[in-house]
Amino acid sequence: MSLTSRIDAAVSAALMHAAGGPDAPATLSRALPYACLPGGARIRPTILLSVAMACGDDRPELSDAAAAALELIHCASLVHDDLPCFDDADLRRGKPSVHRAYSEPLAVLTGDSLIILAFDVLAEAAAVAPLRGLELIRTLACRTGMPHGICAGQGWESEAKIDLSAYHRSKTGALFIAATQMGAVAAGQEAEPWAELGDRIGEAFQVAxxxxxxxxxxxxxxxxxxxxxxxxxxxxxxxxxxxxxVKRLEDILSGAIASIPSCPGEAMLAGMVRKQAERLTPVLKPARA
Amino acid sequence: MSLTSRIDAAVSAALMHAAGGPDAPATLSRALPYACLPGGARIRPTILLSVAMACGDDRPELSDAAAAALELIHCASLVHDDLPCFDDADLRRGKPSVHRAYSEPLAVLTGDSLIILAFDVLAEAAAVAPLRGLELIRTLACRTGMPHGICAGQGWESEAKIDLSAYHRSKTGALFIAATQMGAVAAGQEAEPWAELGDRIGEAFQVAxxxxxxxxxxxxxxxxxxxxxxxxxxxxxxxxxxxxxVKRLEDILSGAIASIPSCPGEAMLAGMVRKQAERLTPVLKPARA
Known part of the structure; x- marks a missing residue:
């Protein structure tokens, strides 16, 4: 199965957890998949699964859940960031943003429900490996909430004086660090050595x-x-x-690739990092083979 | 230590997790404790700890974390429910609501951050008993998100035709079911037999x-x-x-007390349920001794 199919299947399976029958509110039930499907570039779960595979991916049901959870959190953040009180964005992924298509109350609740669903999906999958599951939950929470996750990043925009480095690291970098660390943890590896790769991919993504x-x-x-x-x-x-x-992006990518910890799939992973960057940045010339 | 002191200590300890230094946005850092302290009646964590104690409370660090997590979720829901697009409430617990005191963006982020913090606190405490911890996380997620948690309850308010029973059960009842079930799970008991007590306390609370x-x-x-x-x-x-x-409230309370599963602290628990109801409802006559 291709990575894209794995991610789509994992996200769809996760959304099924939140789907209710007639005893659930129908409009909010529709808004959740609307916010997540069809997906965007799915770059964060792609990185997560690539790292997991580079580390052996011995618990694929856990890495699938981790990929879905990370993507749900990303989608939740887009729904809330698009709200009138933040970016007031009418469009997202080529269709009306959730508050435009549904309403502002339903957009707030969609974001909230997706955040909760992310943790539920991880806790359910953790049955096969409880300690890994708990570390996945803690890693995701750390990179999503306060004081250093994407909520903190968005919170910086309300400060009169912004610490630009902390702002970028939390607003954009945090979920890339979550991606590399969660991929490693899902495959039974330590999280810490994988932080630098995520951090550098986050920087590259910001410039892209x-x-x-x-x-x-x-x-x-x-x-x-x-x-x-x-x-x-x-x-x-x-x-x-x-x-x-473009020059800065090239430098960051070289640093990212150099930072990949030693693992069976190191070369594959370097190729994936390069490919994702080229996909996002058409001005980047393909690397010489 | 009194229950109130235990809860206050647990909530304050939980908030310390989210507190950052100069590399975190200062205003959002202040908004989180503002939303949770000083507390309201703390009725949900009081029920949770009372059930845990009635069941032996052999892992007090886990029941403390569960009580804090439940209260954080409750506070998050108040912050989001007060937003202009929902109740547009200026006041909460006798002081300006979070969006009035800070801003609408910071109120959205405060709610998001508190939800995430709740799961982080549970996952951290779960180190002492991973399987109980994972079940606590799943129970909290189930009663908070879609399709049957408080998000669903709030989502019903956007429906043209409301299923009143589903609405009340999810909007008000869900966190009371979480309270009784999480108290039992934290103390190593099964969740299921405790659902009815939570459900009935939720009904009583609604009438109160x-x-x-x-x-x-x-x-x-x-x-x-x-x-x-x-x-x-x-x-x-x-x-x-x-x-x-008042008559209906009395009937529900009798049913609630009758539904308490057999456990060492059954009588204490019945007294607590009655006391909480009297505290919330001054028109209720104290039960004859």
Whole structure:
């Protein structure tokens, strides 16, 4: 099964947990899959499963649950970030954002329900390996909540003075660190040696996202372009120009690949990191074979 | 240590997990304890710890974590329910609601962070008893998210046609079922026999809340009164009159007490249920000794 099929199957299976019959509110029941399907690039669960496979993936039901949980948290964060009180975004992945398609109350509840579902899915799958499961839950919570997860990242936007490094690390980097660490933990490896890879992929993703925001169009992105300029947010293209930003992205990718801990699938993993970056950044020239 | 002190200590310890240094956003860091301290009646964690104690409470660090996690979820739900797109409430527990005191973005993030923190606290405490810990996480998730938790309850308010029984069971009852079941699980007992007690306490609480909303004032409640009439929500006092509602409350309490599973602390538990009901409902006459 391809990684994409594995992830789609895992996310769909996770959503089934939250699906109710006539004794559940029908509209909220529809809003949950709406927020998650069809998916975006699924880059975080792809990294997670790639790391798990590079480490042997001896508990695939656990790595599947981890991939689904991470993607659910990512989708929840998109639903809440799109709310009128944050980005007030009308579009997401080429269709109306959840609060536009349903309502603001249902968007708040969709995000809440997806966060809860993520932890439920991990706890259920943990039956096969309780200690790994508990560490997956703790890792996901650490990278999602306060003081260092994506909630903290979003919280920085309410501060008069922003610590840019802490802001980027928590807002964008946190879920990439979760991806590499959870992949390793699901396969029975230690989390700590995998933090640097996630951190660097997060940095690369930030620069790639800056490039796409600066160079893309609403049609090509499936969401409004030029939002960083509009909201006065820092952007690597504004700072370094297109060529400078591409150069920085190349440097970060080299560092990311160099940081991969020794494991059976090291070379495969390096290829995946490069491929994901090229997929997200059409201005990046494919590496020479 | 009194139950109240145990709960306060557990909630404060839980909040310390989310407290960051200068590398965390300061305002969101302040909003989390603001939303939880000082507490309200703490009725859910009181029930949880009472059940745990009635069952022997052989892992007090686990029941403390469970009590804190349940209270964090309850506080998160209050913060989100108070948002302008739901109840638009200015006051909560006698002080400005979180979105009034901080901002709407920070209120969304405070709720999200408290939900995540609840699962983190349980996963950390689970180190002493992994299987109990995982069941606590699953029980809390089941009673909080979709399709039958408090998110579902709130989701019913967006439906044109409301299933009143499902609505009350999920909106109010769910966290009381979580309270009795988590208390039992933390002490190594099965969850299932404890569902009925939680369900009945939830019904009793609903009628007690209806009485308080109908008879109270903003000053006595620490939040706006007569909200059910204002929002056209069903209320037992509107339906049955004050005397009829008090009679129904008495009947539900008798059923609740009769449903307590056989355990060493059965009599103590019956006393606690009665006492909590009297505390919440001044119109209820104290039971004859």
């Amino acid at each position: 996202d800056d490039l796409r925001d600066a160079l893309g169009t609403e049609a090509s992105l499936g969401k409004p372009a030029h939002q960083d300029d509009l909201h006065g947010r820092p952007n690597a293209v504004t700072e370094l120009g297109v060529e400078g930003a | 809340d209806d009485l308080r909303d109908a008879l109270g004032t903003e000053a006595s409640l620490g939040k706006p009164a007569h909200q059910d009439d204002l929002h056209g929500r069903p209320n037992a006092v509107t339906e049955l009159g004050v005397e009829g509602a």
